[in-house]
Amino acid sequence: MSTLEELRAKCETCQKCALGKTRNHLVFGVGNERARLMFVGEAPGEQEDLTGTPFVGRAGQLLDKFLYAVGIERSDVYIANILKCRPPQNRDPLPEEEDACIGYLREQVRIIQPKIIVCLGRISAMRLIKPDFKITAEHGKWFQKGDFLITAVFHPAALLRDPRKKEDMLEDMKRIAAKLNEEGEFQ
Ligand code: URA
Secondary structure, eight states: OOOOHHHHHHHTTTOOTTHHHOOOSSOOOOEEETTOOOEEEEEHHHHHHHOOOSOSSHHHHOOOOOOOTTTTGGGEEEEEOOOOOOGGGGGOOOOOHHHHHHHHHHHHHHHHOSSEEEEESHHHHHTTTTTTTTHHHHHOOEEEEEEEHHHHEOOOOHHHOOGGGHHHHHHHHHHHHHHHHHHHHHH
């Protein structure tokens, strides 16, 4: 099995889809390589493409606030995206882009072996939980997949557009923090 650094090196030269030509930076993922909790967003935005780090723009800053509110350190978790390169104008990922990129995320999960994966938003949930996932009805629900538990919360960018969703997000994040503590007891 490769290490995260070996995998990152492979991604750096990836040209499996057209986004390889337009990216400024690969946005591989960041955080604790032995994290028990992993967040998976959709795709890098402008700030992420400029810096090479996921969730550093406005949506990322809002995510940081929720992590802080429930006592989770950003440095304890691992954060990645379904796509590692920015789609132009932040459009939704195309199926062929997801297909080209998803193997890298699978490899990251295999290496990190998180206990809990949290999908940030519907695009991630539809890819990682089930194709017909409905974020409004099913956020906060738990699914068992192989060795890990998986759930989805609203994407932080959706909370910026509709702040009324923030209450639900806080409740979901509290339950995630509680589940992480429960899981820790059985390690
Ligand atoms: N939105 C995402 O889904 N991922 C990022 O890294 C930034 C914004």
